[in-house]
Amino acid sequence: MAAFAGRKRQRQKRGAAEQTTEPIVVVAALFAFMMAALGGSSRYDAMQLAILLPIACLAAGYGLLKSWDNDWRELRTPLIVLLLWTGLCVVQLIPLPPDLWRALSGRGPMTLVADAIGDRNWRPLSMVPWRTQHALWMMAVPLSTLFVWAALGRKSMRFAIVTIIAIALASALLGILQASYGESSALHYYKYSDPRQPVGLFANPNHAAIFGAASMILIAGFARMAPRPQPSWVFPSLGVIYFTLLMFQLINGSRGGLALTALALGCSGMLFVIEKPRSRRQRGGTKLSNLLRSHRFSIAAPLVLISVVLLFLLYLADRMPALQRLSAAGPLDDLRFRVTPILVRMAGDFFPWGSGFGSFEDVFYAYETNEVLIPSYLNQAHDDWLQVVIEGGLPAAALLIAGMIWIARTLIRLWQSGREGRIAALCGAGITTVLILGSGFDYPLRTPLFQMVAILLLGILAHLPATLRDRQAGEVSYSHRASAVTEPAMEDGTP
Template identity: 35%
Template sequence: MFPLYILGALLALMVLQLIPLPPSVWTALPERQIFANIADIAAIEQPWRPLTLSPSKTLNSLFALAVPIAAMMLYLNLDREYRRRAVPVLIILCSISALWAIFQAIGPARGPLYLYRITNFGSGVGLFANRNHQAVMLASTIVMLGWYAGSLKPHVRQAVLKFYASVATILVFVPLIFITGSRAGLLLMMPALVLALCLIYFGGYYPGKTARKRRPSSSKFSLPSGRRLMLVIGIITISGMAIASVLLSRSLAFDRLFSGGDVEELRWQLLPTLVTMLKDYMPWGSGFGSFEHVYKIYETPELLRPSYLNQAHNDWLQFFIEGGVPALLIAICAIVWFCVRLGTVAKTWRSSNPVKYGVLMCLAAILFLLAASIGDYPLRVPIIMAIFAVLVCVFNDGINSVQRRDSNQP
């Protein structure tokens, strides 16, 4: 499968960045002269050095790729029946993190339920250390829940219970994102809710579908259908819960959306520095994982803060800063593959129902995580890397199913 080749290319690039190079080659690389001057001042013979400016961090990034690769390999070794259960398993995993966040929210601000020494204390971060990662994952899960509720088959055991459980979980996630305090999660929650409601409305299942249809009444006034009624109730309920969260002053994300902060100000001030680093380390990059150390070379007095900056908070720029042109080529290949596969569904949109809704769900969840990477680094978190890898596999399987259905049609 092509996504596995993309991960293999990233792995190969990281291995190449760790290979020691002779001094004549290494010192000719961009922005390496400062390290060569240090060795000359210390009267030390120039050693062989790898391309990366932080070998230990690059090695850590290399080992971190084991998570998405393992997730993909495990998924690809499953038969078709078990692959269908992949998304429900992801929903359960994300729901556990949401439940953990609820207990954090009702407990002490620095209680034992926070799993990391450095974290957003007082926020419902769940199994994460960063509230943005938790909120982005919840927003992506809302789309998964909408698809799951609409894709149930009428003959499935306890279908009605599973449907209402999915809808109820969405209603729990909405106020939870509000009180998490993540603006990224709040911004992504809006389109996630719209897509979830559309997937439920246009999905193949809704309660009462198997009931005997009544004859149309001769009266001009008739009750709305089950789907329309659910859509109206869902919109009213979600809107009411969001308004209640704001009015009850529990919406930290809503407050942060319209108020600036030191971290947000730093992100805007950091952008010119990131662009400068991108230009300086082209075409070979500084080495994956090296940003934390390399940034200190560029850190100006205006950018100094009591806290340190371990990531660029713009994963797209950081990816190219660390990987250079090779990383850019790998990203272009992934985007081209993604667009070509998506074009398959677009050509057969009318004939690919209901498989197309699963593809649409994966597309939305993947794009949410990629969009969140503009202002943060969710795809550097192991759990989200695994979720992303599985979603890409489900997306690819959905495309293959669409192709099979299209080829079988006369």
């Protein structure tokens, strides 16, 4: 009776604990939904931000309140980098004495104007302060995501993976509908978006394609690493979602996205080639025969076959806009390549303190040459690595390098932790490579939706080493118990 009462009290405690975590799960789900619905544009003047930013601030406060006493060791480095980045935005808005401000690099034209009108006012480091204020407010999105992740506790991993896959599927389905209904469709709900291309939940087709490629790798990695057994519908559903994303990638129209899709397919194939640790009941036979009989082959083979057939049909039907754009204009004719020398010169002129976060659009007018004058304009540099240096200078570059070092060290730790860790490391390296290359020809991480997804991916990466250790420890303890049960007894009856 005492033992039964003890177990009953434990069940009641677990039920109470689960009930206390329900509100944060609801908040996290609503926050992710609003980000997916309203956070696909990087423009500062998108009217959706009037709703999104207050929601992000409220979610940040609630998440911080719920996660204040949690263990932050795994998320310590991402938290420090985000807080320092926020502090750098604040520093750029502090007014400086006139002489100190004039000594900053890149302020020559503004100094001439100030001398001409006799202006001796104190000015901040940022050359466009109101845009830097907006950048400061936008830090609420990654911070709120990190706080909500920490508040979710043990449910954070499953929530993050399911959320990213669900958003990827919704974006792909919406993009396919946009392609079906044409330019006159109201499904392009951002004011500044190309109605001729399917963009999904984003305003920019490149951002949608980069997100789709990263999601394809995540799905493949999850299919390999998901604990067994799973419900019978899980893996077929993952295959359908993967194929839907692939179909959207092929009709998206982004040339860079098409290249990243090929990278995602290659990385997905490598994930299914790497062997996991052998189980206790592993069947005999060669590695090839085991592979052909495994569930991995039953998932991968139809996907590869359908993908090849779809590629061939789309090519014959001339329905791959990215290939059409490649044949219509060479890469050197693209504006992104033509402005690269100007961007490099801007980075050198404003080094080491930068021009201020968010100031690129206005500062670029002073550097624009006749060769790059077109009816449209550059609101971003289309090379996020250079833009970070232009706007944030050496401090921003140092924070970026620190974050990349942390990611690399975590991936190395995963790779050294065994075969399952190598699968996780390859998946993480593939997604990181997609984001690095994508940021080299566009600016996906400047959209609120992509910022939320990036923080969720960082949370997964930070949590994976401990998760794999716990899983391996559980398997070892189970194998010890199983061997103790099956070991034959000695003649005297003792085990």
